[in-house]
Amino acid sequence: MKNCLILVxxxxxxxxxxxxxxxxxxxxxxxxxxxxxxxxxxxxxxDPDLNxxxxxxxQELARLLHLSNVAAVYSTPFKRTQQTAQPLAEAxxxxxxxxxxxxxxxxxxxxxxxxxxxxxxxxxSNTVPAMANHLLGEEKLSQLEETEYDKIFLVQLNGxxxxxxxLSF
Numbered sequence: 001m002k003n004c005l006i007l008v009x010x011x012x013x014x015x016x017x018x019x020x021x022x023x024x025x026x027x028x029x030x031x032x033x034x035x036x037x038x039x040x041x042x043x044x045x046x047d048p049d050l051n052x053x054x055x056x057x058x059q060e061l062a063r064l065l066h067l068s069n070v071a072a073v074y075s076t077p078f079k080r081t082q083q084t085a086q087p088l089a090e091a092x093x094x095x096x097x098x099x100x101x102x103x104x105x106x107x108x109x110x111x112x113x114x115x116x117x118x119x120x121x122x123x124x125s126n127t128v129p130a131m132a133n134h135l136l137g138e139e140k141l142s143q144l145e146e147t148e149y150d151k152i153f154l155v156q157l158n159g160x161x162x163x164x165x166x167l168s169f
Contacts, residue, residue, distance in 0.1 A: 062091045
């Protein structure tokens with residue numbers, strides 16, 4: 001019984017210690033989180049809503065990122081990108097802001113305006129890789145497959161240092 005109690009206390013203590021974020025000096029690092037919109041429905045238009053899987057994925061994105069110190073959430077004006085971004089924006093008490101998805105110069109200015117912060121940009125299968133490549137200054141990503149909705153791309157910028165991290169969710 002005593003060993004069982006020690007194990008429970010140790011487990012709780014370990015969880016507390018390792019679940020508390022460690023202080024990290026991120027001054028000067030700009031993090032751009034790029035996400036393709038979640039799964040879209042099929043309604044015969046060019047601007048469908050998310051389907052049930054997409055709505056679930058957008059909630060999961062909000063759950064994953066709601067504690068990540070995001071300063072702004074951007075989306076194209078399409079329903080599927082807006083609906084992907086909205087749960088996260090609501091969790092952060094932010095408004096989803098529009099951005100021009102094909103204007104890479106505007107992207108550079110947008111990122112520069114958030115220097116040292118973290119922002120989320122929701123785009124499309126062709127625009128997300130193009131934006132990541134532009135920010136990195138090299139072609140690292142190709143267009144996403146039509147069925148590929150589960151990637152999160154983190155681009156970290158700190159002066160000349162640029163790095164890409166790809167996650168699946």
